[in-house]
Amino acid sequence: MKRILAAWMPAIALLAAAGIALIPAPTRAEDGARIAGQICSGCHGVHGRSESPMFPKLNAQTPEYIEAQLKGFREHARGESAARDYMWGMAALLDEAAVKSLADYYSHQPATRGAAGDPILMAKGQEIFEHGVPDKGVPACASCHGAQAQGAGTFPRLAGQHREYLLRQIEVFQNGTRANAPVMTAVAHTLSSEQAKAVAAYLQSR
Template structure:
């Protein structure tokens, strides 16, 4: 992971933005996805623990995240370092272009690494923790963690990244995650790790 790559993506986009019109913007998106791939993986399937996969992600969610980076409202340290610079240069049309591109890519199969932890996570994912007011995750993220409308796909996302986001929701760094903050308020770190392991395995 390298900040120079973020600068290269910014440069690719600026060159495209100088030409007028949506055709030129789409060309710029095509060039820039190669740069996105250096971190997010070929076709948006990441092989790095702390970099999310974008393949198969729901369009609406990707659009909202890129806009939240551009307005600097989503502000975890790595987002500031790697995503603020690139997103600052994006037009709404380019953001939609990236979201369409990644929504159409085929997500890689999930990776199972810890079956006992995954079983614990599956129970929470499907049934919630009624005594603690934790809703079943599937109610919003889909039966197979495939996502739905504004709710992101989680299936196959690396457990390290997922756990890190669940912690971020407890801070003011993801203001659009207030639903998630309430959802996980009563969960222990062990329970968060369990659901993270489970969604990675899907």
């Protein structure tokens, strides 16, 4: 056995010098899938398709947003109760490579659509999403989150997200416990309760 190993050592050394591994290392997507399955799926569902409105859907989310939020949890920049209870401890387990692999994995999962609600309410929400509330200085949601609410960079995908989850985020922006997005803090303080419900109903149906 020692003679066989000794015979192979020069070849192994040459492969290592050339940067070629005998056993391929897991890709970033494979790492993300493994971490998601072991740690995240219990709350966020298989492939990020959360079924509980307590936890957001992560499938098809922008990688930049996922990275930013995981780092925000890890650094305690998000202080709402759900963040403290569920995400501070989880995020503390993730190094930079794990954060990036999760962001890459979830961003490549197919999007899913939420349930439609009251047509009149959704129509009001669509109007606010596309045009804002000009008399209150509220910009169109689409100007940051994309025409189809698909997200753009650190501005998250909102299409298909749970209505209840969206409303809860507006609440934590309003009460200041989520303070890592100044634009949304200003918008949340300006929207009325009915306007917020309308936008959330529209976005869930996308």
